Amino acid sequence: MKAAVFKEKNGQLEIVEKPIPEPAKGWVRIKVHSCGVCHSDFVVKSGAFGNPFPRTPGHEVIGVIDKLGDGVDATRFELGKLVGVGWYGGRGENGCGTCDNCREDQWIFCTHSMVCGIHYDGGYAEYMTCPEDALVFVPEGMDPIESAPLLCAGITVYNSFRNLNIKSGSLVGVQGIGGLGHLGIQFVKKMGYEVIAMSGGSGKKELAKELGAAHYVDMSKDYIDEMKKIGSVKCILVTAPNAQNIQGMLESLGINGKLVLLALLPEPFNANAGTLIGGNKSIVGWASGDSRDLHDTLVFAKNNNVKPMVKSFPLEQAREALDNIGDARFRHVIKLQ
Ligand SMILES: [Zn+2]
Ligand SMILES: [Zn+2]
Incomplete structure (x- = not known):
């Protein structure tokens, strides 16, 4: 099969020929249809999370079940079924279920949990294997290219926001109109909120309105008063963070407001404790979700017509798709079939 790999730390993606992988006990082989390209794939390139090399990245994988390892229930994991794998890559051969975080039902924080494309080869390849509990079944009728970005970008905005217990009808800002943000505007609007799209300049104003934003705030101006x-x-x-605007966004929030960090900031930020205390405000992070949350994300997206804007590339252009991710409007997807 063909696969794109980082052969060494900080190397470029290269296309190689390699044997089709065999699924281990409790694992499933997927014939990949498409795989979204995510900023976190650069983490694989740098080895920042400790992945070995060579390594195939890709954690927005859509494909069909192609072969089952020992012990996988063939009636549930039917060959040919369309499935997806996101950042949550399953808990390995023997599962877990007993660590503190599993007992709190937080699979993504399981001490045995793996990340697809980091702990094992991901979806920039014609075939891949993963533990069965990493899989989500793709609801019938969903487009396999448009579904791929929902598996990381989509779940990150949907699953974080639905867990915050913000009253529906409230005003909600979505900062950044990129891969995460353009999905965030759609999800939040369709979950029943009034959306303020927040971005620098006015270039994305029309698009933000088309995606469902009721308001648009230009952050290159005095946006705090406007908010x-x-x-x-x-x-x-916060989907496109900049350490400089964290304090301003905190000031923009009303009482009990929550600033939710969904993307990594390259540097630490300063925040004024008085701003937090003075309005019962908080800064929170949220880590994507597991395969059960993926199910809900896909079902919600299907029923409410939430769709990413995508541009597809053949596997041979995987390097181009990743390296030009900053120019994307808004998600690049590698198409394998
Ligand atoms: Zn991702
Ligand atoms: Zn566990």
């Missing part, structure tokens, strides 16, 4: 004028903002989803 306050719109109303009491209960949450801002």
